[in-house]
Amino acid sequence: MILLTGGAGYIGSHTAAELMERGRDVIIADDFSNSSPRVIDRLERICGRRPAVFEADVSDHSAMEELFRREKIEAVIHFAGYKAVGESVQKPVQYYKNNLGCTLNLLELMAEHGVKSIIFSSSATVYGPEAIPPYTEDMRTGPCANPYGWSKLMSEEIIRGAATARPEMSAMLLRYFNPIGAHPSGLIGEDPSGIPNNLMPYITKVAVGKLERLNVFGDDYPTPDGTGVRDYIHVCDLAAGHAAALDWCETHTGADMVNLGTGRGYTVLEVVRAFEKASGIPIPYVIAPRRDGDIPVLLADTKKAERVLGWTAKHGIEDMCADSWRWQKCNPEGYATEY
Numbered sequence: 001m002i003l004l005t006g007g008a009g010y011i012g013s014h015t016a017a018e019l020m021e022r023g024r025d026v027i028i029a030d031d032f033s034n035s036s037p038r039v040i041d042r043l044e045r046i047c048g049r050r051p052a053v054f055e056a057d058v059s060d061h062s063a064m065e066e067l068f069r070r071e072k073i074e075a076v077i078h079f080a081g082y083k084a085v086g087e088s089v090q091k092p093v094q095y096y097k098n099n100l101g102c103t104l105n106l107l108e109l110m111a112e113h114g115v116k117s118i119i120f121s122s123s124a125t126v127y128g129p130e131a132i133p134p135y136t137e138d139m140r141t142g143p144c145a146n147p148y149g150w151s152k153l154m155s156e157e158i159i160r161g162a163a164t165a166r167p168e169m170s171a172m173l174l175r176y177f178n179p180i181g182a183h184p185s186g187l188i189g190e191d192p193s194g195i196p197n198n199l200m201p202y203i204t205k206v207a208v209g210k211l212e213r214l215n216v217f218g219d220d221y222p223t224p225d226g227t228g229v230r231d232y233i234h235v236c237d238l239a240a241g242h243a244a245a246l247d248w249c250e251t252h253t254g255a256d257m258v259n260l261g262t263g264r265g266y267t268v269l270e271v272v273r274a275f276e277k278a279s280g281i282p283i284p285y286v287i288a289p290r291r292d293g294d295i296p297v298l299l300a301d302t303k304k305a306e307r308v309l310g311w312t313a314k315h316g317i318e319d320m321c322a323d324s325w326r327w328q329k330c331n332p333e334g335y336a337t338e339y
């Protein structure tokens with residue numbers, strides 16, 4: 001049984017689908033504080049069987065203890081955590097308490113119950129300001145721009161330390177670039193509450209008529225059209241990266257970190273144009289001031305993922321846009337939609 005903490009979330013749910021489609025048994029531990037229980041029904045429709053679910057706060061030791069006692073956990077994929085960058089600046093203590101609390105709790109329970117493998121949701125945000133894109137995994141990390149980023153980097157260090165102390169352990173730290181897209185079925189996707197912070201969910205909400213226009217944050221960056229460049233990766237490719245990481249954990253010990261990106265960058269305006277082409281819907285936009293904390297270019301070097309995990313991204317920007325649009329079009333109210 002593979003434990004997916006935060007498995008009802010955007011990346012967790014796509015990874016659950018990928019693993020179940022590969023015949024693995026998964027159990028999702030989630031408190032549904034930022035996800036919908038309807039994800040479980042949708043996963044059943046995609047995979048023809050229902051994932052096991054354990055409703056709990058992952059930082060709650062006694063609740064999670066029951067799960068570890070009851071199930072034979074082979075590996076943990078740890079997605080659970082707070083993820084709003086701006087909010088982390090307002091509520092740093094809550095972010096550290098929750099995100100580090102979940103990681104610490106899991107490592108403690110894994111040691112107590114002899115669970116050897118952990119795969120961790122880290123982020124490209126751990127690379128420091130001196131790192132020059134494309135980022136290779138050996139580049140300097142920190143100082144992070146916000147508590148969210150620090151909580152990822154600190155969790156990486158904590159996991160690394162735990163793996164050193166328990167030589168039988170395997171730990172794979174996955175540094176995600178910018179995940180977008182959705183499962184091609186249109187049944188699961190990203191469903192942020194309130195006004196989206198991130199580019200693609202904002203664009204799809206404009207396309208579906210829920211928001212009037214996109215604000216493009218800055219057009220004076222040193223990039224081909226002046227707007228920010230990011231390494232967007234299809235969430236299904238990201239899910240396949242987790243399956244590859246699980247294979248790695250089953251055949252290796254020690255801790256290692258790998259970027260999950262495509263190595264290809266797109267500007268904000270290139271994404272807008274690709275989305276318009278895929279959906280046939282014009283996206284009105286205005287140029288707005290730069291957003292605090294944004295950097296001009298974020299790009300993965302993907303060689304290590306290929307070498308260590310035997311994994312590369314398969315989907316291009318067309319699929320990412322088409323699948324994001326299918327999800328939003330079929331589910332204008334997200335998981336509240338009867339679909």
Ligand code: UD1
Nearest residue numbers: 085123125197198199200202215216217228230268293294
């Ligand atoms: C953000 C987080 C990052 C986190 C990731 C999770 C910040 C500073 N960074 O990455 O730490 O791991 O989300 O997915 O918040 N843009 C617009 N208009 C919008 C929204 C975005 O022009 O309404 C632009 C941004 O300026 C950027 C690009 O689109 O150039 C991508 O932005 P976004 O999707 O928010 O991701 P990141 O900021 O790269």
